[in-house]
Amino acid sequence: MRLLYHYPLSPFSRKVRLALAEKRLPFELRTEKPWERRAEYLDLNPSGEVPTLIEDNGFAVPEAAVICEYLEEAYPDTGLLGETLAERVEVRRLVTWFDSKFALEVTDNLLGEKVLKRLAGRGGADAGALRIGYTALGHHLEYLGWLAENRKWLAGANLSLADLSAAAHLSCLDYVGDVEWKKVPAVREWYARVKSRPSFRPLLAERVPGFAPPAYYPDLDF
Amino acid sequence: MRLLYHYPLSPFSRKVRLALAEKRLPFELRTEKPWERRAEYLDLNPSGEVPTLIEDNGFAVPEAAVICEYLEEAYPDTGLLGETLAERVEVRRLVTWFDSKFALEVTDNLLGEKVLKRLAGRGGADAGALRIGYTALGHHLEYLGWLAENRKWLAGANLSLADLSAAAHLSCLDYVGDVEWKKVPAVREWYARVKSRPSFRPLLAERVPGFAPPAYYPDLDF
Numbered sequence: 106m107r108l109l110y111h112y113p114l115s116p117f118s119r120k121v122r123l124a125l126a127e128k129r130l131p132f133e134l135r136t137e138k139p140w141e142r143r144a145e146y147l148d149l150n151p152s153g154e155v156p157t158l159i160e161d162n163g164f165a166v167p168e169a170a171v172i173c174e175y176l177e178e179a180y181p182d183t184g185l186l187g188e189t190l191a192e193r194v195e196v197r198r199l200v201t202w203f204d205s206k207f208a209l210e211v212t213d214n215l216l217g218e219k220v221l222k223r224l225a226g227r228g229g230a231d232a233g234a235l236r237i238g239y240t241a242l243g244h245h246l247e248y249l250g251w252l253a254e255n256r257k258w259l260a261g262a263n264l265s266l267a268d269l270s271a272a273a274h275l276s277c278l279d280y281v282g283d284v285e286w287k288k289v290p291a292v293r294e295w296y297a298r299v300k301s302r303p304s305f306r307p308l309l310a311e312r313v314p315g316f317a318p319p320a321y322y323p324d325l326d327f
Numbered sequence: 328m329r330l331l332y333h334y335p336l337s338p339f340s341r342k343v344r345l346a347l348a349e350k351r352l353p354f355e356l357r358t359e360k361p362w363e364r365r366a367e368y369l370d371l372n373p374s375g376e377v378p379t380l381i382e383d384n385g386f387a388v389p390e391a392a393v394i395c396e397y398l399e400e401a402y403p404d405t406g407l408l409g410e411t412l413a414e415r416v417e418v419r420r421l422v423t424w425f426d427s428k429f430a431l432e433v434t435d436n437l438l439g440e441k442v443l444k445r446l447a448g449r450g451g452a453d454a455g456a457l458r459i460g461y462t463a464l465g466h467h468l469e470y471l472g473w474l475a476e477n478r479k480w481l482a483g484a485n486l487s488l489a490d491l492s493a494a495a496h497l498s499c500l501d502y503v504g505d506v507e508w509k510k511v512p513a514v515r516e517w518y519a520r521v522k523s524r525p526s527f528r529p530l531l532a533e534r535v536p537g538f539a540p541p542a543y544y545p546d547l548d549f
Contacts, residue, residue, distance in 0.1 A: 152428050171419040179412055190401055191386065197393040206374050
C-alpha cells in the first residue's frame with residue numbers, strides 16, 4: 106500500500122492528503138515528527154520536512170510541492186492544476202502564494218509559535234511573532250475574500266490545488282481557533298464547500314494530544 | 328519582445344534568466360526593485376516578488392517557480408526537468424532544496440543581510456544572522472560537494488533546473504565574496520562548468536552600484 110509520512114498539523118502534509126484523496130489514490134499514513142530528525146526519515150528526505158510519499162514499489166517522493174507535481178504527471182486523471190497554460194499559471198501562482206507567502210507570514214507566526222514550537226520543546230509563543238501573524242492573517246483573509254467573491258473556486262471555475270493549499274493552511278489555523286469566520290463570510294462560504302468534501306473528513310477527525318481544537322472545528326456549519 | 332521584470336542580485340531572477348537562455352528564448356530585461364512595492368508591478372504580481380515574465384501577447388507569468396514550470400510546458404524543447412518520473416522528482420527535490428531551504432538558511436541570512444537590507448534602507452547586517460548564514464553555508468556546501476562528486480550534474484547525467492537554481496544562489500553569494508572555493512574543489516569544478524555556459528555570461532557582467540564584487544567574480548578560472 107502507498108504510504109505517506111506526514112504530521113497531522115502540517116499544512117503541507119494536509120495538502121498532499123487532500124490531493125491524494127481527490128485523485129482517489131489510496132494511501133496509509135505514518136506520523137513523522139520532523140523536529141526529531143530521525144536518521145531513517147532523513148534517508149528518505151534529506152531536508153527532513155514532511156510529507157514524503159512512498160509508492161508501492163518503494164519509490165520515495167519527498168516534499169509537498171514535488172509530490173503534487175509528481176501526482177499530476179503519474180496520475181493525470183482528476184487533474185488539480187487546470188487545463189490551459191493560463192489556468193495552470195494561475196493555480197501554481199496561488200499555490201506559491203499560500204505555501205510561501207502565507208506560510209511564512211501567517212502559518213509560521215501563529216501555528217508555528219503556538220503549537221510546533223511547544224511540541225519541539227523550543228519554549229512558548231513569542232508575542233511579537235503572534236502580532237505579526239495576526240496582522241498578516243487579516244490582509245490574507247481580505248485577499249482570499251476577494252478571490253472567493255469573484256470566482257467559484259480560488260483559481261477559477263474548478264477546484265484545484267490552490268483550494269487545497271489554502272484550505273490546508275486555514276484548517277491548521279482553525280484547529281488553534283485563529284480564524285474569525287464571521288468577519289469573512291465569502292471565505293467561510295468557500296471553506297465550507299472545501300470542508301464538506303469527502304477528502305477533508307479524515308483531517309477533521311484527527312486530534313493532536315495536548316491541543317484541543319474549538320468545538321466548531323469539525324462542524325460543516327461553523 | 329518577451330520581457331522579464333527582474334532584480335540583478337535576486338537568485339530567483341537569475342534562475343529564470345538562465346532557464347530562458349538555456350531554452351534559447353530571447354527576452355529583454357527590466358529592473359524591478361521589489362522593496363519599492365510599485366503599484367504597477369503589484370498589478371502584475373500581487374506578491375510583489377521578482378521575477379515576472381511578460382510574454383509577447385501580454386500574458387503575465389509571475390514567480391520563479393511558476394515561470395519555470397510554465398516554460399517547460401510551453402516550450403518543451405531543451406527540457407530542464409528531466410525525462411522520467413524519477414528524474415523529474417529528483418530535479419524538483421533539489422530545486423525545492425535550493426529555493427526553500429538554502430534560500431532561507433543561507434541566502435536570506437548572507438545576501439539578504441549584507442545587500443538587500445541596505446538597498447531597502449532597513450539598516451546594516453545583523454551579526455547573529457550572518458553567523459547562522461555562514462554555518463548553514465558550510466553544511467550546504469558539504470551536501471553540494473557530495474552531489475558534485477557523485478554525479479555529473481547535480482540531479483544526474485544532465486544539466487537541469489537543479490543546477491540553475493543552485494548556481495543562481497551561489498553566484499549571488501559569490502558576488503559578495505562569501506564562497507571559499509578553495510575549500511570545496513568538487514563544487515568549484517561543477518560551478519566552473521555552469522559558469523562557462525553562454526547563458527551565464529550576462530549575469531557575470533552585471534554590477535549593482537555600491538557593491539563591487541571580488542576581482543575573481545567574473546573569471547572562469549577562479
